[in-house]
Amino acid sequence: MSSNTFGKKFCFTTFGESHGRAIGCVVDGVPSGLEIDEAFIQSELDRRRPGQNAFATARKEGDKVEILSGVFEGKSTGTPIAMVIFNENQKSGDYENVKNLFRPGHADFTYFYKYGLRDYRGGGRSSARETAARVAAGAIAKLMLNALHVKVQSGICAIGGIEARSYDFDRVNASEIYALDANVEAAQKEAILEAKNAHDSIGGVALVHVLGMPKGLGEPLYYKLDAILCEAMMGINGVKGVEIGEGFQASRLKGSENNDAIDSNGFKTNKSGGILGGISNGDTLTCKVYFKPTPSIFVAQETIDTEGKELTCKLKGRHDPCIAVRGSVVAE
Ligand SMILES: Cc1cc2nc3c(=O)[nH]c(=O)nc-3n(C[C@H](O)[C@H](O)[C@H](O)COP(=O)(O)O)c2cc1C
Structure with missing residues (x-):
């Protein structure tokens, strides 16, 4: 195939x-x-x-x-x-x-x-x-x-567990790590440099928003909009998790906490991430993309060779200390 x-x-x-x-x-x-x-x-x-x-x-x-x-x-x-x-x-x-x-x-x-x-x-x-x-x-x-008139934007919301508390997409391109929150950017950068200086790497999370979504996009059931979005995101190297809207947190909530009330102006909140029943509801589509730490690191690691012989892996070369940063652009 x-x-x-x-x-x-x-x-x-x-x-x-x-x-x-x-x-x-x-x-x-x-x-x-x-x-x-x-x-x-x-x-x-x-x-x-x-x-x-x-x-x-x-x-x-x-x-x-x-x-x-x-x-x-x-x-x-x-x-x-x-x-x-x-x-x-x-x-x-x-x-x-x-x-x-x-x-x-x-x-x-x-x-x-x-x-x-x-x-x-x-x-x-x-x-x-x-x-x-x-x-x-x-x-x-x-x-x-x-x-x-549909706009896609992205930014970094977490590095190694240091999470953004607010999301400002307008500042992302001026930040060397595409950070969404100026208040945690320095700490997030520090975490990347600390990992890099220790010859290690660190994971992170990108947030993608799609604004101006029309209502009615997506094909239930096997080609639900959330399903194909996850397929696209999980197809990116190093992506290990995807959340739509409230995502995994929804499994910890009650229905009364997770449902988005509707009034004559539309949805009052956006826990659904803009998708219901696999179809866009016209609200901003929100998707978090979880990247693992870069696998190529410069600390000695146990491995085997193609003959099955046990060896120590000591890498040289040039690698991203945190793939989530450039990965956010790929996800976008
Ligand atoms: C933008 C971007 C940059 C990456 N840079 C590196 C890198 O420099 N070194 C590395 O070992 N992996 C890097 N990766 C991750 C590997 O490509 C990925 O972990 C590998 O293909 C194994 O796939 P998996 O992690 O999805 O299982 C990068 C990923 C992305 C999205």
């Missing part, structure tokens, strides 16, 4: 590996006549791009996107839009010493047993380098949504 394509009416297929020649995507289902703002697509990639500050990996990738097809005189033609991003900063040598062993927490072990070979250079297809292609496809989706 192909697992490199996502979506039905609007769908995209990504290709490429972290240490291959390029990564990219083919986006299908875009109507003709949509203005394709290349500068906007690039600006979205720039938000995800590594090597920009101390809170992300030092790998420096230009992530310059090139549109190969489906656009004529700045407008979509209704045919597949192919985009490519050439890889620039591969250092396969960084992975020489882990060539035959499995990094704990990464996909090395399972990819080896599923595919019978090991592309050890940066994780190959399991590397989150692939997520740049998703961001490019997502930028096209955003251009379509803009035309419908």
Whole structure:
């Protein structure tokens, strides 16, 4: 089964590996006549791009996107839009010493047993380098949504258990860690640097909001809006949990606490996260995306090699100390 394509009416297929020649995507289902703002697509990639500050990996990738097809005189033609991003900063040598062993927490072990070979250079297809292609496809989706006055935004609401108490999406792009709450940003940054200085990594949570949702989107039952949203989010590298609205907390509440009362102006609260019965209710769609700590860390760890021999894994190279930060842009 192909697992490199996502979506039905609007769908995209990504290709490429972290240490291959390029990564990219083919986006299908875009109507003709949509203005394709290349500068906007690039600006979205720039938000995800590594090597920009101390809170992300030092790998420096230009992530310059090139549109190969489906656009004529700045407008979509209704045919597949192919985009490519050439890889620039591969250092396969960084992975020489882990060539035959499995990094704990990464996909090395399972990819080896599923595919019978090991592309050890940066994780190959399991590397989150692939997520740049998703961001490019997502930028096209955003251009379509803009035309419908639907806005998607994201930010970091928690790092290692240090939680935002308020959400200000307007400040996110000015923050090096896309923090939603200025009052906890310093503590969240400190937690990332502390983990990094200890050669370790740390988990975090991104919050995604969709404003201007029309009522009635989503197909019950198997393609409930919440179900496909979870499928999309859980498909992102390192995502281990997704909450819609009140999420897991709803299981601790009474019905009287969790239900959103309705008056003639609409819903008075938004515990549902904008979805009821798998269908959008017109309120803001709210989704929390839980990222695990980066698996590649620089402390010695127990592992085995492809022959089953026990070894110590001592990694070199450049890795994100907290994948949630750049991951929030991917989720958005
Ligand atoms: C934006 C982003 C950046 C990432 N950067 C790294 C990294 O530098 N090093 C690493 O080991 N994993 C990184 N990951 C996570 C791995 O790709 C992921 O943990 C791995 O593919 C195993 O998949 P799983 O965690 O979903 O089981 C990153 C994930 C995202 C979303």
